[in-house]
Amino acid sequence: MKQLFFIVMLLFTAHTFAAEEKTEWExxxxxxxxxxxxxxxxxxxxxxxxxxxxxxxxxxIESRTxxxxxxxxxxxxxxxxxxxxxxxxxxxxxxxRHLKQMRIKTIRNTLQEMMYAEAARKAGQQK
Numbered sequence: 001m002k003q004l005f006f007i008v009m010l011l012f013t014a015h016t017f018a019a020e021e022k023t024e025w026e027x028x029x030x031x032x033x034x035x036x037x038x039x040x041x042x043x044x045x046x047x048x049x050x051x052x053x054x055x056x057x058x059x060x061i062e063s064r065t066x067x068x069x070x071x072x073x074x075x076x077x078x079x080x081x082x083x084x085x086x087x088x089x090x091x092x093x094x095x096x097r098h099l100k101q102m103r104i105k106t107i108r109n110t111l112q113e114m115m116y117a118e119a120a121r122k123a124g125q126q127k
Contacts, residue, residue, distance in 0.1 A: 045106070
């Protein structure tokens, strides 16, 4: 009985690995022009976040809410990057993974900065 179970599991595992290989992204080369465009879009995204952070409207609200609003304001930059990836036939999953990684990193940094600023204001160090 154990041998039969083992054989069935072995066949199932082999079938699973075969299915995974079909969905794997085949390596492509991104052009230097596209890489420069994506780097420019990343710069514009970070610049947008940096310009939004010091605005007075975000000083009066809680830091997590302010971070969320700042990120929403700058979201169009990320959608432009996604369109660039898709135009180069990069799978949506790969493009989304990169954009999610960048968004999470930016959210963490922005939230940290906003929390520091909020703590400084409460301590009376800044106006």
